Amino acid sequence: MSELPKTFDPAEIETRWYQHWEEKGLFAPERPGADPWTLVNPPPNVTGSLHIGHALDNTLQDILVRHARLKGKDARWVVGTDHAGIATQMVVERQLNAKQQKRTDFTREEFVAKVWEWKEESGGEITQQLRRLGCSMDWANERFTMDEGFSKAVLKVFVELHRQGLLYRDKRLVNWDPGLGTAISDLEVETVEVKGSFWHLRYPLEDGSGFIQVATTRPETMLADMAVAVHPDDERYKALVGRQVRLPITGRLIPIITDEHADPALGSGAVKITPGHDFNDFEVGRRAGIEARDMLNMLDAKANITQTADGLIPADLLGLDRFEARKLVVERLKAEGFLVPHVDKEGVEHDSEPRTIQTPYGDRSGVVIEPWLTDQWYVDAATLAKPAIEAVRSGATKIVPKSWEKTYFNWMENIQPWCVSRQLWWGHRIPAWFADDGSIYVAESEAEAQAQAGEGVKLIQDSDVLDTWFSSALWPFATMGWPDADVKALGRYPNDVLISGFDILFFWDARMMMQGLHFMKEVPFKTLYLHGLVRAADGQKMSKSKGNVVNPLGLIDQYGADALRFFMAAMESQGRDIKMDERRIEGYRNFATKLWNAARFCQSNGIGASSTIEPPAAELAVNRWIIAETVATVQALDLALADLRFDEAANTIYQFTWSRFCDWYLELIKPVIQGEGGVPATGAGADETRSVAGWVLDQILVMLHPFMPFITEELWSKMGAREHELIVAHWPMADARALDPEAAKEIDWLIRLVSEIRSARTELGVPPSAQLELHVTEASELTEIRLRAQAKSLTRLARLSEIHLKGSVGIGVVIDDAQIGDLGVFKTAQKGAAQVVVDEDTFVLPLEGIIDFDAERARLTKAIAAAEKERDGLAGRLNNPSFVERAKPEAVEKARADHAEKAAEAERLSAALARLG
Known part of the structure; x- marks a missing residue:
């Protein structure tokens, strides 16, 4: 037994123990014959740094993997980082810009070499930060989505999907980010409410006999209009259907068509159709028989005006930024009499009507997104989604909380083709080669593509790379060595559980389901646990712009990793977001200190490490009681963790440790183990009690270890000689025979x-x-x-x-x-x-x-009256519909909590007065 210092210093023990665990390989100990248990970490971006969401996500995972390891399983937590195509390329390009250089100053190969150089020097900072949190990951087998083995899996999947007809090239509208110069997914688009305008335009009929009126928030797109649509049942336009209008500015003739997309109740009931620049219009155009290859595209990759196929856009508009072009188009429409003025309530005319517009922005570039017509690679997600839907319906994969199933089904059943190509240099380059005659050859290598094309055929590889989420969708099996290794035979697939934020349910989780089922013929994980967001104390979403972002590393510096981890677990209630509360973290630091002091008390009274896994024999009721309480706690903890009730699990071990063991048991045994004059008591009862107390403390350390690994390992090592570290100890036995109802x-x-x-x-x-x-x-x-x-x-x-x-x-x-x-x-x-x-x-x-009985009665009477007055006042507010409906939710919640507190106080004081008679 090594004497513990008087004060608990988290910083001193955390670095020491983590280094010890990692150096000795204790995160993946050799356990031949043990049941495999696998969990894969959502790979953080190689550019990333630890944020509070990571702290929650990884704490929950570490609790499960440490618990499985203590249960004797061959538990592995797969760790790695994602190459993060867009984010990483942006980082390196910014570094070049700082040196007055740009990407295009280099060849593609030179630029990619610079990215790899950055990755080796600066990438992976987050992996060091995960160590600070105490994550017991299998670092010896760390993976990267661009490493050689993983890249082999990515190429194989692309080629196989293409061979099966599930991956193809098509011309469609995409979300185009002009700032990044690449397509992005729907999930990477942030919609923001922006104060904008609504313009009403007159399109003259070809014969000059009249006009048809349309409205738009993007008047510049009229340069690429290809039709005007009206509802087939709209009587106002029956006679006009099939006729043509002449577009202002370009003079191009376009037809008036019918389509149910046009709503007779909105505006004039007529809608301008620009299939090359609007997702709804694209579908209208296709229904009207316009092929994607024939749709007009009036913007280049930087969202500047470019000439359309008919060559009718005036020269002075060409090359203008889309928003500059908007101003000039409006001026021309007004000058030529095609702009319908908006008359406000005061009768004043304006060029446009003010509107709040839902505007799409790129989540990384911050630039307004353009629907843009371009050739991209697509995955037939609808076909791949069917087995993934059935897997959840059948229970092969269980989603927790179950309430997320509806969202999952809704998205998967309405899933659109998945655009998987990106116009970047950093990433998995698409394994497709083009010949001069337009033929495309897809193969895992250029040599194989050349063999398909034949000798003498000149081939050029597609310059695009794959969407980052395409490669990360293979994470559960590609990290295990697939396709070279039979990961199912190794027992590492499917994974036992996957933990992720609900915000990547479609980005990542659903796509892993699709790819895993298709290539492995089995679900990638048996359980999918979706946790909420960590919000600011007032319930707002954290953001840099609001200045309410919390740095988890700062909290670790102040309170220790154990306290932050316990806070995350204790606050993680299925289906709810977590409100940041630094006072709670401080409280869990106090909890750690209480445990530390309890261990010091044990040491000073001759209580040390237990020599048995089974509970010692006990005669005294207090010892039989604490043994039974310990076993009951193990049972409750096992059940909570099996159900992924992290808050319940944390509260179970917290209450047992603080209340039952520290506050009661140690106090109850003092008369037994403490003799006169500071000399320890002796005898059978004292010996029994020391043995039981040591055993109970050991069980606490093991049960608490998944939540608070550092302090528990330190106390384990200091309480006496051990055969092994706590991280690889044995989980307590939940033996019901130890329960003692009488005691x-x-x-x-x-x-x-x-x-x-x-x-x-x-x-x-x-x-x-x-x-x-x-x-x-x-x-x-x-x-x-x-x-x-x-x-x-x-x-x-x-x-x-x-x-x-x-x-x-x-x-x-x-x-x-x-x-x-x-x-x-x-x-x-x-x-x-x-x-x-x-x-x-x-x-x-x-x-x-x-x-003084009279004074005490008077004091209590006065206190009761004050508590009842506050109670009744709060009840009045809560019974007022105006307050409940209009006040902020947090204000209503606080009023309810205050009312309950005052009601309980009045009841308690009344009981005290009654005691006096």
Whole structure:
């Protein structure tokens, strides 16, 4: 046994223990014959740094993997980073810009070499930060989505999907980010409300006989209009359908067509159709028989005006930025009489009508996204989604919380083709080669493509790379060595559980389901756990712009990783977001300190490491009770973790450690293990108690380890000689045979009696130093037995001088200083006394001369009135619909909490007044 320092210093032990665990390979210990248990970490971007969401996500994963390891399983937590195509290329390009260089100053190969150089020097900072959090990952087998083995898997999947007709090249509209110069997915688009304008335009009929009116928020796109649509049932336009209008500015003729997309109730009921620059219009155009190759495209990759196929856009518009072009187009429409003015409420005319417009922005570039017509590679997601839908319906994969199933089904059943190509240089280059005649050859290598094309055919590889999410969708099996290794035979696939934020359910989780089922013929994970977001204390979403982002590393520096981890677990309630509360983190740091001090108390009283996994033999009720409580805690903890109830699991071990062990058990055993004059007590009872206390502390350290790995490992090492580190110890046995109902009832009775006496003392203003007599009238035989057995603990914990016990025949005994003997006549309790009732027994505490009864009654009466007044005032607010409906949710929640607090206070004080009679 090594003596513990007086103060608990997280910083000192965290670095030391993490380095020790990693150097000794304890995150992936060799366990031949053990059941495999696998969890894969959502690979963070190689450019990333630890944020509070990572702290939550990885804490939950670490709890499960440490628990599985302690249960004796061959537990592996697969770790790695994602090459993060867009983000990484942006980082390196910014570095070049700082040197007055740009990407195009280099060849593609030179630029990619610079990215690899950056990756080796600066990438992966987040992996060091995950170590700070205590994540017990299999670092020896760390993966990267661009490493050689992983890239082999990516190429194989692309080629196989193409061979099967599930991956193809097509011309469609994409979300185009002009700032990045690449297509992005729907999931990478952020929609923002922007104050904009609504312009009303007149399109003249070809013969000059009239106009048809349309409206738009993007008047510049009229340069590429290809039709005007009206609803087939709209009587106003029956005679115009099939006729043509002449577009202002370009003079091009376009038809008036029918389509149900046009809503007769909105505006004029006529809609301009620009299939090359609007997703809805694209579908209208296709229904009208316009092929994608014939749709007009009026923008280049930088969203500047370019000439369309008909060559009719005026030269002075060409090359203009889309928003500059908008101004000039509006000016021309107005000058030529095609702009319909908007008249406001005061009768004043304006060029446009003010509107709040839902505007799409790129989540990385911050630039307005353009729907852009271009050739891209697509995956037939609808076909791949069907088995993934059935897997969840059948229960092959369970989604927790179950409420997310509806969202999953809705998205998967309406899934669109997945655009998987990106116009970048960094990433998995698409394994497709083009010939001069337009033929495309898809193969895992250029040599194989050349063999397909034949000798002498010149081939050029596609310059695009794959969407990052395409490669990360293979994470559960490609990280295990597929396609070279049979990962199913290794027992590493499917993974046991996947934990992720709900915000990447479609980015990543659903795509892993699709690819895993297609290539492995089995679900990638048995359970998918979706946690919420960590929000600011006021419930707002954290963002840099709001200045409410919390740095988890700063919290670790201040409170220690264990405290932050425990906070995350304790607050993680299925289906709910977490509100940041630094006071709670500080509270869990105090919890760690309490455990530290409890271990120091044990050391100072001869209590050390246990030598047995099974509970020691015990005769004393207090020891039988704590053994049973320990076993019950193991059972509850196992059940909570099996159900992924992290908050319940954390609360279970917290309450047992703080309340049952520290506050009660250690206090109850002091009379047994502490002798006179500071000399430890000896004897069978003391030896038994030390053995039991050491065993219970060991079980606490093991159960608490998944949540608080650092302090538990430190205490484990200091309490005595061990065969192994705590991280690879044995999880406690939940043996129901150790449960002892009789001992539990006796100690529970003692705790309730002490608690009631303590409450009475506090509520009635009894000085802490005052020792009271306790009188028991008409005690049952069982109560008498318990009083005699627990006299020492009762007098000490309740601060009693004497215990007077009256028997049924009027013969009393006094338990004085824990010595039992006949006193003869029973002392009748004085008139001024407080009563405490526990079960069927009434206990009397004489208080004459100790408190001023009249003053105490007056104090309590006044306090009760104040509490009731506040209670009733809050009830009035809560019963007011106006307050409940209009106030902020957090204000209503606080009012309810305050009302409950005041109601409980009034009830407690009233009970105290009643004690005085």
